[in-house]
Amino acid sequence: MTGWVPPPYPYDRLDAVAALADELPGGRVDLSIGTPCDPTPPAVLAALGEGGAAAQGYPPSIGTLAFRQAAAHWIERRLGATVDARSELAACVGTKEFVASVPLYLKLRDPSRDTVLYPAVSYPTYAMGATLAGVRAVSYSRLDEIAPADAARALCVWVNSPANPTGELDDLRAAAAWGREHGVLVLSDECYAEFTWSSPAHSSGPTTILREGVQGVLAVHSLSKRDNFAGARIGFYAGDPELVHYLREARKHAGLMAPGPVQRAAVVALDDDAHVEVQRRRYWSRLQVLADLLARAGYPAPLPDGGFYLWAPAPDGDAWAAAHDLARRAGIVVSPGEFYGPEGKAYFRVAAVQPDDRIELAASRV
Incomplete structure (x- = not known):
């Protein structure tokens, strides 16, 4: 019997790099996976621990009304868009499961289409969701370069702003317009929306595709990064x-139901912006330290327009060689760009997701 064989999970391929980093005094400083390292706000944890009745019965799959209203209020307050909490928003169990599963549901809805369009350098789950649904995964570099035949077969097109891994900010107005012109659902992954930065080249606050209206678009948001709440698995679309x-x-x-106590705690998280401002300062400071570290090690990388990753070009286009070199010299573990698609193979990603003292340790080694 033959069938689909799951490929190795990308980050499982870093064991040899991590082993090199572990040889240095103090061990590895793992900057490969974008998992939060900072404390979850105490008020959020308190609400989680006071779940009470929220833990006894099955929670609504669509999300409690309190959760949906908190999410809608956050969209209006922070992103400048308006959605109806009762009819235009629902919970998901962390956004990764949504990204991985939505092509299957879209294929069931419209069997005449069989293609998922996604950015050529991007979060690998966009393509994996297509694979799991048994449909085509077709990458694009620019929306206006997508072949008409692929657009005609598309169930959806993914956009991601700020982008993982590159930190680029997409033109979401253009994305909404392209989707409507071609009759293709636009799925906008916006989990880093509150981590946008100002620079001479770009200055922008948080944004969302929902500013262009809701017709033919879905925005996907997570509390994992914003609230250091990744272990709770909660998000919404x-x-x-x-x-x-x-x-x-x-x-x-x-x-698919986000646990009741988690939804209760998520309301507290979404209603508070102060802790997000603290987190923004942490990430920006770490990005600057890491950019300096890389420059001194011979791997200059620009600061991103958004997100908390550095996307660094590898000398001679050999990202794996750069990963091994940085592990030996600085004890850091980074992600070779091929994890994010073949067009990323000449780069590597560095995530600002270790505490300041660990990043300073790595910087002191160079």
């Missing part, structure tokens, strides 16, 4: 009411 309704109903049958 918002946009076109017809699609939100369809996905709500389909996901109920799969038993």
Whole structure:
């Protein structure tokens, strides 16, 4: 019997690099996976521990009304868009499961289409979601370069701003317009929305595709990065009411429910912006230290327009050689760019996700 064989999980391929970094006094400083390292706000943890009745019964798959209202208020307050909490927004169990599963539900909705379009250098789960749904994964570098035949077969097109791994900010207005012109659902992954930076080249606050209206678009948001709440697995999607309704109903049958106490705590997290400003300062400071570290090690990298990653070109295009070199010299573990698609193979990603003292340790080694 033959069938699909799951490929190695990208970060599992870093064991040899991590072993090199562990040889230095103080051990590795792991900057490969973008997992938060800072404390979850105490008020959020307190709400999580006071779940009470929220833990006793099954939570609503679509999210409690309190959670949906908190998410809608956050979108309006921080992103400058308006959605209806009752009909245009629903919960998901962390956004990775949504990214991985939504092509399957879209294929069931429209069997005449069989393609997921996604950025050529991007979060690998966009392509994996297509694979798991048994449809085509077709990458693009620019929306206006997508072949008409691929657009005609597309179930959806992914955009990601700020982008993982590059830190670029997409033109979300253009993305919404392209999707509507071609009749293709635009899925906008915005989990780093509150981590945008000002620079001479670009100055922008948080934004969302929902500013362009909800027709034909869905924005996907996570509390993992914003609130250091990744272990709780909670996020939401918002946009076109017809699609939100369809996905709500389909996901109920799969038993996809964010735990009740987590939804309760998420309300507290979404209602508070002060801790996000603290987190923004942490990430920006770390990005600057890491950029200096890389420059002194011979790997200059620009500061990003958004997100908390550095996307560094590898000399001679050999990202694996750079990863081994940085592990030996600085004890840091970075991600070769091929994890994010073949077009990223000449780069590597550095995540600002270790405490300041660990990053300073790595900087002192160079």
